[in-house]
Amino acid sequence: MPSTPAPAAGPMAGRREWIGLAVLCLPTLLASVDLTVLYLALPRLSAELGTSATQQLWIVDIFGFMTSGLLVTMGTLGDRIGNRKMLIIGCTAFAAASLLAAYSPNPEMLIAARALLGVAGAVALPATLALITFMFKNPVQRGMAIATWMSTFMVGLMIGPLIGGVLLEFFWWGSAFLLAVPVMVLVVVLAVALLPERKDPNAGKLDWTSVALSLLAMIPLVFGFKELAKQGFAVAPLVALLVGVVFSVVFVRRQRQLDNPLLDLKLFSINTLRTALVLGIMVGALNSGVSLLVTQFFQVIAGLSPMEAGLWLLPPSVAMVIGLFLAPPLAAKLRPGGVIALGLGISTVGYVILSQVEAAGGLAMVVTGFGVLLFGMGLPSSLGTALVMGAAPPDRTGAASSLQQTGNEFGIAIGIATLGSLGMAVYRGQLSENMPSSVPADAADTAQHGIPGALETAERFPEVLEPARAAFTSGLNAVSLVSAVLMVGLAVFAYFSLRNVEAAPMGPPDGMGEGGPAGGYPLTESAAAEGPAPEGLPERSDPAEDVPVPRAEQRRGGSE
Template sequence: MSSDPAATTAGRREWLGLAVLALPTLLLAIDLGVLYLALPKLSEDLHPSSTQILWIMDIYAFMTAGFLVTMGTLGDRIGRRRLLMIGATAFGIASVLAAFSSSAEMLIVTRALLGIAGATLAPSTLALISTMFTDEGERGKAIGVWMSCFMAGTALGPVVGGVLLQWFWWGSVFLLGVPVMIVLVIAAPKLLPEYRDPNGGKLDLLSVALSLATILPVIYGIKEIAHDGAGLSQLSIVAAGLVVGVIFVLRQRKLANPHVDVGLFKFPAFSGALGMLLLGPAVMGGVGLFANQFLQMVENLSPLQAGLWAVPSALATVASAMYAPALAQRIRPGYIVSAGAVILAIGALVLTQVTAESGLATLVIGMTLVFFGFGPMASLGTELIIGAAPEEKAGSAASMSETSSELGVALGVGILGAVGTAVYRSEIADTLPAGAPDAAKDTLAGAISAVTDGGSAVLTAARTAFTSGLTTVALVCAGIGVVLAALAASLLRRVGAPEPSAETETEAVEVA
């Protein structure tokens, strides 16, 4: 991508500010994974019901996804640094309350508050990066660092959680956020600039309500599909959210100061990047769901061991996400993203060769290739979205980027999870020995909980059926990778030429 000759070079303050912005990103990623490890100890202490366990696990991501668009727009209006500091303070307080929750109900409420507070952090940090780094090359590197911190946090979550839970009680996993937020609140006024849209106007409360009524039902419906299958009620909830979404878009077109600038979708780079940040995370969600279960329930690894085996794939994402912006100074981003999608597809094809008997090495190699291929898509796609938006709309654009990714992960877990489960149930019905417990017919987890004999024919059949589900999902992901490669090569083919002609320079100005 070419740099804007009028842009200023970032100095020491901006790069130190980036380090401050990276802290909450790292924390949020770690926070997503540690609760899974804490669940057994938490359950012994608070005695939640099965429904409460689901809400404890899901409510954080549910509320974060629902409020991202609202918080991105709010930051543009009241000030991005101001909203970041408010959110960081709220996150720190909610973390303490969650750590010392005395009941399942209290933990659900505090997790919901954490999700709302967390929704302020990602769009605010990304929008501030666009303010601090006006040079396209430097902005791309900064977003690569931001994205790498998120992926590193994803890998570190199980490791950090395992260490904490070995020495402390379950609430310690929530207290990780407190010192990070204290540092952020203290350092932000000194290192981060303030920016707000001078013509932003008042926040349209009806748009806020419509955005929540769009995103929350869609996310909730997809999660219900993941848990219970695609029944009429689940599909109706998703459809209701999509209908409200149409009303939301129609209202935005009429407002002088819209909640979301739908006019940005006329740029192929913007809409194409959003689409890739929907499909790419869907692959990550589906692969991650089945790979983590394979490591723990087929390979019999502890959560900490499974987390350590996931580190190579996370490091591969960090490496490709960091290097892609520098490579984009010489090669068109569309070609880089397309090549990454091809690598992702190859990695998914490697995963189709995993077996229940000797699948660990194949699984790790396949995951590493998939995650390596996703890195350029994540960093360059995010940079294209932020760069396409006017300065005053950067927060709104950042929130759309994050919302697309959240929806993508939910789609991957929900739809691909349903595909893998259907394959499991179809195959297990033909291979289960007579007298096998009914729980084994639904999921591998049900088979493990119902059978104590680790060498039984039931568990062998269940693990083989689950592996078939994994390989089927991997084949679907390979197809998605091919589609992503074609989309990137088509929609981004003219973006960021190293030596643009007069014609491509004009288009680059329109995109930026």
């Protein structure tokens, strides 16, 4: 397939759009802050509410189950009734559910509130990315907008432990949930004033049978992969995976039969979108598996407090943000396949460094390796999202956004299940071989269930601690080495699969558009390269309901 030039730049965004971007970044920032704050608050709320171990797991996991199960439905619903409307509904519901969570008198109510928070998140999140794609029509600015949107998640992870530490130092555990209320109210007010509405005027009715089937497919799949990481190959997660696969098949067959499907399967016939989704899932899987072990290394092996671990995570997180913002200008000069392959190659170096870490004195090496890894990850992360959104027809951006975020959820679940299981297998094997003979069988068995069990056992038998730390570090080494090998394969796949996607034009010579910075990002293969839109999908052009561009902006630069 011959390569062709990228599409011409669209109209430049103004100050209103950049302020709107800040509004759309707030829910993403809050979601990442809430994640780390919850982990810090969990021990205290568990003590006050008297939660069991099972209830603690549901308090943490129910949010992800509900979000992943409803993303496809809510993304498609946003295309039908309007993305701004969905954002307002989702943020309002998130604020109300946060209040319920903060003042929950028992574990059951808290679990229910967390479920409602997951539903609200699924309503709001696809709308944010769909509106960004709609507001920033110039690929130069859209690349930077998407990088900004993604970087807010990393900023939230950086400041989350610090905010959580302050809140829990001076207030009760419910303050961790109340943090969301004023922010979401602000988003709702500003959304009404600043954000445009975007929807497909020709969308059909929502098929509620498909909605039910998507839930019955997604939730068991995510649950199954997460439980595999905790239980291994036990009956419950395997049955859940089987149920999810069966309902997935039924869901796909129904979508093929409907005139107005919940998920338009023709989107997967777009090569650029399909390739970017696969890369997103795989990269997310490798990153999540290693990240889980690295964060445990900080607290369990290095003995850092949650706040200290958060501070040590600042340099790697900053490195990823730098990678996110370097990707658009690089992609303006190089093919995206090359930029993504470069990023994955850099991440491979980070994995190799982590594969050489030792338990004693390995903190600096872990920070270095993790920083290199995350810097490399920044390049494909923003470009992959831009490719998905740029390749989708304008009236399917809500569906494309939900696919991209659902892929992330699956990638994280798969990575934690598979790579987490590999790390645990190495840990158990090495600890079994090096278990001190003075440790009784029951205590040794507790230690082999995981590093938390080893710490518990070490309170009575201190001689367990050093071999357990060495075994855990060996698990990190093994997972990192396997990830490095897989990352090389992904880099080759990305380079050749995206070799026909050209770089986007750079836009204004000074690199700046009105009201914000400019970069460049690869939109997609042109219509000539990819062929006409698949049957049933509209051509990739702006929909009739686009917000008109002011005449002053139309006269500027010729492409506006």
